[in-house]
Amino acid sequence: MSDFKLGSFYPISEKYSKRVAxxxxxxxxxxxxxxxxxxxxxxxxxxxxxxxxLSQNLVGIGILWKxxxxxxxxxxDQTMKADWSEKHYRFLQDTGIRYTIKIHExxxxxxxxxxxxxxFKTAPLFLLSTDLPxxxxxxxxxxxxLYDANEATKVAQYILLGVGGAxxxxxxxxxxxxxxxxxxxxxxxxFYLYQKLGTKEAVTEKLVFTTHTPEEAGNEKHxxxxxxxxxxxxxxxxxQVRALTGIQGDQFDHSLVxxxxxxxxxxVSQLHGRxxxxxxxxxxxxxxxxxxxxxxxxxxxxxxQLYRYFNQGEDYLMDDRKYYLKKRAFExxxxxTGKIFDPxxxxxxxxxxxxxxxxxxxxxxxxxxFLKLIENTCYPVQIIxxxxxxxxxxxxxxxxxxxxxxxxxxxxxxxVVGYELTLSKRLKQAADIWLxxxxxxxxxxxxxxxTAAMNGAVNFSTHxxxxxxxxxxxxxxxVVPPADYQHMQTHQQDEYxxxxxYEILEGQILPTYYDExxxxxxxxxxxMRDVRYQFDSNRMTHEYYELLY
Numbered sequence: 001m002s003d004f005k006l007g008s009f010y011p012i013s014e015k016y017s018k019r020v021a022x023x024x025x026x027x028x029x030x031x032x033x034x035x036x037x038x039x040x041x042x043x044x045x046x047x048x049x050x051x052x053x054l055s056q057n058l059v060g061i062g063i064l065w066k067x068x069x070x071x072x073x074x075x076x077d078q079t080m081k082a083d084w085s086e087k088h089y090r091f092l093q094d095t096g097i098r099y100t101i102k103i104h105e106x107x108x109x110x111x112x113x114x115x116x117x118x119x120f121k122t123a124p125l126f127l128l129s130t131d132l133p134x135x136x137x138x139x140x141x142x143x144x145x146l147y148d149a150n151e152a153t154k155v156a157q158y159i160l161l162g163v164g165g166a167x168x169x170x171x172x173x174x175x176x177x178x179x180x181x182x183x184x185x186x187x188x189x190x191f192y193l194y195q196k197l198g199t200k201e202a203v204t205e206k207l208v209f210t211t212h213t214p215e216e217a218g219n220e221k222h223x224x225x226x227x228x229x230x231x232x233x234x235x236x237x238x239x240q241v242r243a244l245t246g247i248q249g250d251q252f253d254h255s256l257v258x259x260x261x262x263x264x265x266x267x268v269s270q271l272h273g274r275x276x277x278x279x280x281x282x283x284x285x286x287x288x289x290x291x292x293x294x295x296x297x298x299x300x301x302x303x304x305q306l307y308r309y310f311n312q313g314e315d316y317l318m319d320d321r322k323y324y325l326k327k328r329a330f331e332x333x334x335x336x337t338g339k340i341f342d343p344x345x346x347x348x349x350x351x352x353x354x355x356x357x358x359x360x361x362x363x364x365x366x367x368x369x370f371l372k373l374i375e376n377t378c379y380p381v382q383i384i385x386x387x388x389x390x391x392x393x394x395x396x397x398x399x400x401x402x403x404x405x406x407x408x409x410x411x412x413x414x415x416v417v418g419y420e421l422t423l424s425k426r427l428k429q430a431a432d433i434w435l436x437x438x439x440x441x442x443x444x445x446x447x448x449x450x451t452a453a454m455n456g457a458v459n460f461s462t463h464x465x466x467x468x469x470x471x472x473x474x475x476x477x478x479v480v481p482p483a484d485y486q487h488m489q490t491h492q493q494d495e496y497x498x499x500x501x502y503e504i505l506e507g508q509i510l511p512t513y514y515d516e517x518x519x520x521x522x523x524x525x526x527x528m529r530d531v532r533y534q535f536d537s538n539r540m541t542h543e544y545y546e547l548l549y
Contacts, residue, residue, distance in 0.1 A: 002096030023186030162188030
């Protein structure tokens with residue numbers, strides 16, 4: 001047995017002394033630790049950083065993905081290629097802890113690695129791995145790829161996170177008062193706790209849940225028989241599971257059951273909290289859903305020089321700093337695409353996970369207007385696209401590749417690969433306009449615009465996620481006025497949003513940037529000020545203790 005002791009990892013604030021275990025499939029903490037895919041991970045990474053800054057009694061539980069999510073590289077024709085290469089981390093500590101859990105009714109060995117708080121200034125993080133010689137090859141592959149496409153492997157990953165994480169807490173004698181599931185992936189922890197504590201009420205007392213998906217279809221469901229076969233329910237019979245969860249059909253809805261097991265849940269923006277409450281209200285036995293708006297860690301993300309000049313009222317130094325940040329970021333664009341961008345030109349960046357509803361190629365849907373925008377010599381623009389689609393989402397990869405091929409026609413349009421933490425920060429520094437145009441109301445929160453504002457970019461967005469809480473149109477950003485989307489068909493919604501995007505871009509944004517730069521700078525400063533405290537994750541992690549725990 002290992003002699004690893006968690007002990008007191010840093011002085012705990014009295015205000016945040018309640019013991020919390022935070023379960024997440026992914027964490028975007030720092031570029032060298034590649035165990036994240038997108039927004040869920042960016043949120044979890046900021047959460048752990050703020051828990052550290054506020055001295056909270058919280059530990060993170062995650063999985064050490066041997067091949068990460070995937071490396072985004074290019075084919076010969078510049079289109080996207082997904083590549084998986086083994087990752088090595090000398091900064092993680094092998095705790096020596098080894099134990100078994102049941103997956104598919106067989107013993108699977110788990111080893112535990114530890115990210116100590118001082119490495120990246122985070123709350124302690126434990127990462128589980130089944131990549132051990134004691135396991136057969138299939139069991140080893142459980143921790144190979146984040147969000148594996150194979151359904152049985154995916155269910156096994158959930159069991160590892162939930163049951164493996166809960167069992168680890170027992171081995172560490174970390175008696176958590178709260179088990180916080182960041183999305184429903186860690187739900188098997190509830191069945192482990194049920195076997196341990198004996199009643200559903202005792203589990204409910206400890207369990208809270210954050211839901212991130214504002215539509216039923218986006219919440220994962222798997223065959224209840226597959227889940228049983230995989231030992232998801234920790235040895236409970238199907239009859240017991242049905243009685244406990246209220247699931248009567250063949251499909252096991254992870255989010256619904258999480259809402260039935262949890263004491264309290266939260267949506268990740270004010271709008272999403274309302275949408276989620278409405279969405280789940282017709283299911284009996286679900287818990288209350290409150291709103292705690294997502295946020296990002298200011299200490300990690302913000303450009304401190306920009307804020308220093310802002311606080312000193314040094315406008316020209318601010319301009320100079322933004323010019324430098326753009327110039328530096330454009331080196332990366334030139335390196336990848338052979339295109340040299342001009343720091344004086346208004347630069348639009350669209351960069352986030354590629355998914356259909358996020359509409360990466362919306363501006364290109366009106367070819368004539370796009371051409372007019374791109375070829376405008378009076379008000380020139382540059383556009384950069386970036387983001388990683390899910391490696392098996394061929395429609396999203398098709399959109400990415402279409403943008404690559406379109407960009408070859410223009411010297412001022414570029415598509416860059418490798419959208420991870422470092423590139424994300426650089427592109428936010430490159431942006432004058434951070435473009436965000438999801439179909440309303442499908443973006444639960446969306447946090448990329450927060451970190452963009454922390455780096456001197458102005459948000460231009462549809463009225464979704466966190467945006468209604470932030471943007472005051474023309475004052476600290478620009479927003480497409482919401483229409484009666486509920487009574488529109490998808491193509492009508494796309495057409496309306498596209499027209500408004502071009503109207504605002506051509507009629508307000510470009511003239512302000514080029515003809516009234518003092519006004520533009522003021523908008524940028526207002527955004528930097530407004531995002532600073534309201535959307536810093538220190539506010540968010542405080543609210544988790546106050547409102548959820």
